[in-house]
Amino acid sequence: MGDGSRSVFSRGGVVALFGLLACFVAAPVLAQDVVGEAQYRSIGDLDSRMIMWVVAELHLMFGAFVLGVPIFAIIVEIIGIQTGDKRYDDMAHEFTKLLSAAFATTAALGGLLGFLLFGLYPQFMGHLTGVFHGSMYVYALLFFGETFSLYIYYYSWDRLADRKWVHVAVGGALNFFGLAIVLVANSWASYMMSPVGLDPDTLAFNGDTWGALINPLWLPLNVHRLLANIVFGGFVVAAYSAVRFLVTAKNDEERAHYDWMGYVGNFVGILALIPLPFAGYYLGREVYSVSPVMGNNMMGGAFSWTFILQALLIAMIFLAANYYFWTSMDRIQGSNRYAGSIKWMLFLLLAAFAVWMTPHNLPLSAAEQIRIGGQYHPVLKYLGLMPAKNAVVNLIILVTFANFLIYRRANQGETVPVSQQGQSPKLLIPIVSAMVLAYPLYYGFYLLGLDPAELDLPAEKASLFRVPAYLLFIEVMVAVLACVAALYDRGRLAQMVLLGLTGILVTGVLGVYGFEILEKANPFLRNIAVVQVLLMICGILVALVIDIFEFRNAETLGDIRWGDAPARSQYALILQCLAIVMLMGLMGFIRSGLREDWHIYGVLRDTSAQSWTPTNATMTITVGFITLVFVSWIGVLFWIAGLSDKKEQSAQGGEGA
Amino acid sequence: MNPHVIGIPAFGLAVLLVFAFFGIWVTDLQGQKSGGSQLSGDISAEAGREIFWGKGKCYTCHSIGGEGSAQRCPNLGTNDQFSDPIWVRAAVRKQSEGYSRERYIVESIYDPNAYVVEGFSKGLMKPINKPPIALTDDEITSVIAYLLTEAGANDAVPEDVMAAVLDAQRDFASAKVATEEFVPGMPVPEGDAEEGFYVFEEMKCHSCHKIDGMEFEAAGDAEGGVGPDLTGIGDIQTLEYLAESVMDPNAIIVAGDGFKGDDGNSKMPEFHDTMTLREFIDLVAFLSSLKAEG
Numbered sequence: 001m002g003d004g005s006r007s008v009f010s011r012g013g014v015v016a017l018f019g020l021l022a023c024f025v026a027a028p029v030l031a032q033d034v035v036g037e038a039q040y041r042s043i044g045d046l047d048s049r050m051i052m053w054v055v056a057e058l059h060l061m062f063g064a065f066v067l068g069v070p071i072f073a074i075i076v077e078i079i080g081i082q083t084g085d086k087r088y089d090d091m092a093h094e095f096t097k098l099l100s101a102a103f104a105t106t107a108a109l110g111g112l113l114g115f116l117l118f119g120l121y122p123q124f125m126g127h128l129t130g131v132f133h134g135s136m137y138v139y140a141l142l143f144f145g146e147t148f149s150l151y152i153y154y155y156s157w158d159r160l161a162d163r164k165w166v167h168v169a170v171g172g173a174l175n176f177f178g179l180a181i182v183l184v185a186n187s188w189a190s191y192m193m194s195p196v197g198l199d200p201d202t203l204a205f206n207g208d209t210w211g212a213l214i215n216p217l218w219l220p221l222n223v224h225r226l227l228a229n230i231v232f233g234g235f236v237v238a239a240y241s242a243v244r245f246l247v248t249a250k251n252d253e254e255r256a257h258y259d260w261m262g263y264v265g266n267f268v269g270i271l272a273l274i275p276l277p278f279a280g281y282y283l284g285r286e287v288y289s290v291s292p293v294m295g296n297n298m299m300g301g302a303f304s305w306t307f308i309l310q311a312l313l314i315a316m317i318f319l320a321a322n323y324y325f326w327t328s329m330d331r332i333q334g335s336n337r338y339a340g341s342i343k344w345m346l347f348l349l350l351a352a353f354a355v356w357m358t359p360h361n362l363p364l365s366a367a368e369q370i371r372i373g374g375q376y377h378p379v380l381k382y383l384g385l386m387p388a389k390n391a392v393v394n395l396i397i398l399v400t401f402a403n404f405l406i407y408r409r410a411n412q413g414e415t416v417p418v419s420q421q422g423q424s425p426k427l428l429i430p431i432v433s434a435m436v437l438a439y440p441l442y443y444g445f446y447l448l449g450l451d452p453a454e455l456d457l458p459a460e461k462a463s464l465f466r467v468p469a470y471l472l473f474i475e476v477m478v479a480v481l482a483c484v485a486a487l488y489d490r491g492r493l494a495q496m497v498l499l500g501l502t503g504i505l506v507t508g509v510l511g512v513y514g515f516e517i518l519e520k521a522n523p524f525l526r527n528i529a530v531v532q533v534l535l536m537i538c539g540i541l542v543a544l545v546i547d548i549f550e551f552r553n554a555e556t557l558g559d560i561r562w563g564d565a566p567a568r569s570q571y572a573l574i575l576q577c578l579a580i581v582m583l584m585g586l587m588g589f590i591r592s593g594l595r596e597d598w599h600i601y602g603v604l605r606d607t608s609a610q611s612w613t614p615t616n617a618t619m620t621i622t623v624g625f626i627t628l629v630f631v632s633w634i635g636v637l638f639w640i641a642g643l644s645d646k647k648e649q650s651a652q653g654g655e656g657a
Numbered sequence: 658m659n660p661h662v663i664g665i666p667a668f669g670l671a672v673l674l675v676f677a678f679f680g681i682w683v684t685d686l687q688g689q690k691s692g693g694s695q696l697s698g699d700i701s702a703e704a705g706r707e708i709f710w711g712k713g714k715c716y717t718c719h720s721i722g723g724e725g726s727a728q729r730c731p732n733l734g735t736n737d738q739f740s741d742p743i744w745v746r747a748a749v750r751k752q753s754e755g756y757s758r759e760r761y762i763v764e765s766i767y768d769p770n771a772y773v774v775e776g777f778s779k780g781l782m783k784p785i786n787k788p789p790i791a792l793t794d795d796e797i798t799s800v801i802a803y804l805l806t807e808a809g810a811n812d813a814v815p816e817d818v819m820a821a822v823l824d825a826q827r828d829f830a831s832a833k834v835a836t837e838e839f840v841p842g843m844p845v846p847e848g849d850a851e852e853g854f855y856v857f858e859e860m861k862c863h864s865c866h867k868i869d870g871m872e873f874e875a876a877g878d879a880e881g882g883v884g885p886d887l888t889g890i891g892d893i894q895t896l897e898y899l900a901e902s903v904m905d906p907n908a909i910i911v912a913g914d915g916f917k918g919d920d921g922n923s924k925m926p927e928f929h930d931t932m933t934l935r936e937f938i939d940l941v942a943f944l945s946s947l948k949a950e951g
Contacts, residue, residue, distance in 0.1 A: 203788075246661040292781045293789060296717035296729060305683050312679065456779045522729070523778045567661070571668060578672050602788030620680025624673040631669065 039123045040608045048120045049610035050622070052113075057585050057626045058633075059113045061232075062106035063185075064225075064584065065634070067178045068233025069099050070150075072268055074171040081164050091261055095237060096154045101637040103150060107143070124599040127205070131197075132188055134209040139184045146177035182229070183222055190217035193595060194290040195603050203603050216290050220283040227276050228587075232580055234269025235317075238262045239577030240638060242570035248642075256563035262573050263328070269576065270321050274401065274540075277314075277393050278533045285526055287594065291601065294594045302613055303590050308357050309616065310586055315353040316579040318396055320572040322349060325407045327569035333558030335410035348399050352392035358383040387514025390529050394506045394536050401540050402499065405547055413555040417489040425549040426487060433483045436541045437476045440534040444472035447527065455523040464521050467513055468531040471505050475535050479542045491550040495543045502539030506532045581630055585623035589614075700795050702814060705803025708796050715800065718782065721808045730782060731774045734808060738776075744805055759818065760825040762801055767829035786829075794826060794934050801826075820846045827935040845896040845941055853943025856936045860928065868947060883924055885911045889949035899944045903928060903937065 042048050073092040080088030118125045129136070153170045160167040194217040197207015205212075241262035249255040288295030297303060326342050329335035358380055382388060418425045447469040452461045478501050482494035510532050517525050595601045597611040605611075614622075709715045716725045722734025722742070733743040747765075748758035751772060756764070764771050769782035785792050792800070801822050802814045814822075823846035857863065863873045865884035890899070901908050906925035910916055918924050932940070 243665060246665065247659055291783075291789060292729065293714050293717060293783070296727065297714065309676075309680060309683065313676075456773065456777070458775065518728070520776075522776070571665075574665060574668065575672060578669055582673075582676055596789075598789060602791075615680075615684045617677075617681040617684035620677045624677040628670075628673055 041120050054626055055113050057588055059109040061630045062102055062109055064229045064232040065236055066099055066103050066106045067182055068229035069095050070174050070178055071230055072233045093157050098638055098641050100154055101641045127604055131205050131212050135184050135213055142177050142181050149174040149177055186221050187213040187218050190221045191215045192600050193217050195600050217286055220286045224279040224283045227272050227279050230272035231269045234265050235577045235580045238265030238573040241265055242573040246570050252563050259562045259565045266324055274397050298594055306590055306616055308359055311356045313579045313583040317576050318400055320576045322403050324569050324572040325403050327566050329410050331561040331564040332410040338406045345399050352395045355383045355388055355392040387511055390532055391507045391511030394532050398503050409551055411557045412551050413557045415551055415554040418486055418549050419489050429483050429545055432545045433542050436538055437479055440472045440538050441476050443534055444469040457521050461521045475538055479538055486546040491546045495546050498539055499543050502535055506535050581627045582623055585626050589619050700798050702802040702806040705799035708800050709803055713792055713800055730777055744807055759821040763825040766797055827938055845900045848938035848942030850942045850946035853939035856940040857943055887947055891945040891947040892949050896941055896945050900941045
């Protein structure tokens with residue numbers, strides 16, 4: 001690493017950490033000022049909430065990058081060790097360098113955010129400090145741990161080149177501290193939505209910090225944010241590679257490097273993106289459990305149209321990911337064999353997104369209502385309900401997975417029969433499949449024994465629980481048969497049958513059955529969604545295990561021509577990155593907005609002049625602006641980090657001469 | 658020059674602009690307005706409608722007939738499941754327990770889990786007078802008025818029905834009565850005068866107000882005389898006047914020595930935020946019961 005990035009890292013980091021600590025030291029002093037009426041301060045005539053919105057979102061975005069990239073880096077480094085391919089190691093190293101530049105900015109923004117919170121919202125921060133001050137000290141200490149492990153991880157890269165697992169262990173420590181920081185910060189954000197430990201009459205906090213930390217929304221928020229951070233890290237890496245590929249790559253070797261890097265970034269992002277809707281569903285479900293008012297407001301109230309916008313952005317990401325797969329197949333010999341299937345997949349994706357983006361409640365004029373015979377469209381109203389949404393979300397994931405399988409096998413020719421691959425498939429296919437299938441099997445039996453009274457349903461409704469249970473048993477049975485077929489060299493047929501069945505059961509059968517449950521046993525609907533997730537995970541993972549052995553050591557029809565990717569495929573990667581950044585901003589708006597006029601839901605009311613919920617127009621303009629600032633800022637940081645490369649290259653050139 | 662140097666920023670800006678304009682279009686489509694809304698303080702069916710479909714968030718779970726889209730909680734109008742609207746079916750729902758229509762509706766707002774309609778989840782609805790919704794008692798009265806006017810189809814709630822609502826509400830309302838929530842001239846339902854006696858005593862009203870023929874447990878500091886003698890006050894003042902005097906002592910200050918302080922205001926302290934709606938109604942009933950002959 002050159003001197004430039006070293007100075008950014010050390011000076012900026014120290015200043016930011018000092019600011020952060022000063023913020024916590026100042027907290028008790030400010031907290032004394034909070035007893036009594038709600039208190040707000042402002043900076044001149046500036047809108048305090050808008051300032052908070054922009055700074056908090058930028059901090060979160062940089063935070064997502066500096067926490068997502070270490071996960072990305074360590075995975076890539078381990079792949080490099082396992083495969084012996086130095087490109088992986090170089091890529092992990094390159095991104096750790098970018099990380100160090102972004103780290104100081106993240107910490108500085110965090111310090112600014114803390115000062116603004118204590119300065120502009122003293123009463124709110126007084127409450128939060130009163131509840132969480134213990135964890136705030138831990139948070140600051142974790143920051144030291146993160147800083148030092150990042151230093152060691154980056155600077156020991158060459159020194160520990162021949163002791164890579166020791167280096168990976170340092171990376172593990174870096175990720176441990178990064179993860180711990182997220183977990184602590186998430187507890188504050190989730191407590192604002194689901195506060196605990198409060199006296200029901202006086203609303204005074206009489207619990208303990210640990211109890212408040214593990215509040216009901218903490219775990220689902222952790223799962224959702226962790227996965228989202230990996231997606232974010234992967235897509236930022238992919239976009240960085242795309243820009244380098246299109247703009248700065250000087251020769252074929254560099255183009256090949258950045259083409260490949262973009263592929264890996266996209267691959268990691270997509271891999272984490274596939275379970276993200278499930279994590280989102282889990283979080284949403286828990287929001288409903290904490291407060292039905294907040295939950296209904298989310299999907300059926302003030303934010304229902306914001307969720308349509310969210311669907312639009314997710315559609316953008318999935319379509320861009322699939323488009324990238326298809327256009328990138330141009331550089332893979334033998335991929336033309338699969339070209340015919342692409343249009344059908346595109347059709348399925350577009351149809352699924354059309355359903356996903358159909359609102360249940362249309363804003364109609366009286367004349368329009370008369371024309372369609374009521375407030376709801378006679379057909380489209382069904383597409384706006386949860387069963388339809390769940391069905392198509394699963395279909396989108398399934399189609400993307402199928403596309404991934406096609407991409408994987410695009411240049412694979414003659415395969416080695418599984419029966420001739422020795423003992424490993426005979427052991428691993430059954431073992432992995434058994435691990436995957438155990439829980440769906442258990443859940444099927446659980447549904448059969450489920451007492452309707454637990455869901456406040458009359459006893460006769462138990463018969464409605466059987467259908468999803470039987471579907472789970474069918475899926476497990478077919479998955480077992482698929483594994484057997486794979487061992488007898490019928491893997492590809494088995495995969496098709498398994499994935500086809502999964503699609504039919506999840507989308508067709510349970511998609512329709514969900515409407516019956518909605519009408520007859522509404523509380524059971526959430527169990528239907530769980531069954532859909534289990535069927536999908538079961539189908540995907542078993543098909544993937546089979547695929548690994550099916551194409552192991554297969555003959556290749558030609559190397560992938562890295563560096564030959566068309567420019568439009570790189571624009572797809574840039575689009576993905578923009579969409580995930582905007583999506584993060586949009587979801588942050590929804591999560592914060594659900595509290596409406598409460599700083600801490602049901603405990604501390606927001607009595608400021610800005611306690612109302614902004615419109616979607618305000619949201620898209622603000623999030624668009626924040627995205628522009630973030631991508632410009634991180635672009636500048638990458639450019640600064642890249643200056644040291646040039647310096648090193650010119651130094652090497654000088655030595656060579 | 659590499660075309661992508663211009664192409665990438667242009668592409669990025671185009672994506673951001675499309676996103677921003679889509680938000681503007683959706684906002685326009687929804688008719689969504691920016692900023693907060695201010696409700697009037699009146700108790701009326703009209704205010705109830707505004708609360709039901711706005712601040713009260715009732716619409717996130719309940720529809721009324723074809724109005725609204727929520728299905729999570731019972732439709733309060735008619736649909737495939739319910740042939741009668743709530744203002745009809747409430748009358749018979751807990752009839753066997755002696756509940757009136759008004760009492761059932763009041764209970765289902767203050768204590769929603771006391772009776773849960775079959776097929777709907779228990780625990781889904783929280784008491785509406787508690788956070789996070791935290792409607793005031795008056796706002797709840799308005800929502801009930803809205804429902805009892807057949808969701809706004811009729812002009813007004815008959816007075817006897819309104820009195821029954823307020824009477825039922827007395828048993829559930831727990832929020833302290835705030836001056837700003839008290840609207841002069843609001844109908845005061847019949848309270849329990851005997852309970853009102855104890856409220857009078859607990860609030861130490863007898864420290865300043867004398868009532869001939871009555872004894873109270875704790876002696877007041879001023880031994881009476883700072884405030885007007887309340888003996889027989891029920892003969893000469895209406896319920897509404899008495900209610901206003903309790904909540905806003907400065908509204909009308911009786912002429913007499915020592916009733917006003919140096920600042921020209923009544924010496925009587927403010928009692929807002931110190932008693933519940935039920936205590937308030939009972940206290941007013943007690944004052945109204947003070948007849949000269951009694």
